[in-house]
Amino acid sequence: MPIYSANVSERAQQPPELAISTVIFALRPDPEAGVPTLWLPLVRRTRQPFRDLWALPGGPLSPDESLQDAAARNLQETTGLQPSYLEQLYAFGGLDRSPVQRVVSIVYWALVKPDEAALARETENVRWVRADDLGQLAFDHNRIVEYALWRLRNKVEYSSIAYAFLGSTFTLAQVREVYEAVLGKQLDPANFRRQLRATPDIEPTDEYLQGGRHRPPRLYRYTGSAAQLSGSPSA
Template sequence: MQIAPRTNAAVSADVVIFTIYEGRLSVLLVRRVTAPYAGLWCLPGGLLDEGEALDDCAQRVLLEKTGIQGVYLEQLYTFGQPGRDPRGRVLSVAYYALVPYDRLHVRGGVERLDWFPEDELPPLAFDHRQIVGAARRRLVGKLEYSTIALQFMPEEFTLSSLQGVYETILGERLDKRNFRKRLQALNCLEDTGKRYSGGKHRPARLYRAKSPGEVRIIK
């Protein structure tokens, strides 16, 4: 039996970085300065180095392109449609990262960085709009069976602010009483003993995650 020659393909890691910014789910994008697609926006990404693990490549891309490190990072899906990159055959192993906005220290450089609401993205290079869409669907689905929303929260937060994160991602209002019952059943928060006194309402209790940086799957 004759075996057809295999195609040599490069592998890249591309990262969808989500945060909640000004009450909206937002994505960090990089403006390309070289061909192809010079001037268009894209996800932070880079080619896999020889002998480099995929997860290490994604973490390196985050650090080199944005200065972000030490955040929740999860592999999403592999995108390998022929023709997705005009330079040749490139397989993209996509990741998504979740970052509390108060922990962001994005550094500038030759490539311009900016935040865009997930539902108002500019024209994107390659198939990166498809990748963002897949990442959002994964995030929405995972809200139902995990504690992933806590990755958007600062060290201390109110239950109302956490509910706001769920509502922002889902795009719908949630019943306050049912939401708090669900949180209580998850047993993922602890009371700090402090209160937040902003606004005209009575001071609200401040909570923190029992296991910060960990996403627990709910069975």
């Protein structure tokens, strides 16, 4: 696969390009494992450099829009998604990120609820991939996803970010599935349920999840703020 590159002096004469990229995490059922796992949508590149490799949704920043607006617009254009949780993650600006021109990417991450993920547009050039089975991505996007996963696993331990993956009501077992998918390990159901019931930011409803063969579990709702989801100091 040919990669078009510019020499160091040529690149030094060009101003760096500012771009937006987004890592979108959602819980989707794994046909093989039979449990929800972390997935993210990727976009196939249709031009050089890295033509035909998969990459994170993104694109250049327009001069007349904010970073957040650019991230939201790009997600809508590439995947059809309009996630309610969209937060700036980090800036990546290594000199070797692109073989043609220096590109500084402002990276956002989005956490998608089940009803939002179901609306995602999949085409020949947009597909969902398991977060632990990405293959080789364009640019340094493997590194970006690894960093986003590290941040997510750390954040789920001290914030309420797990509820960003859930609908307006949920069972305690569904919350545990989020933690297990993010942390990549199984948790003891009884201990987890006991700890979860002691947290102040969820409350039981008078509704139950119907459709199972066993006693229907009670549904809960998240009562915290958006700041608590992200672990903001203002929470």
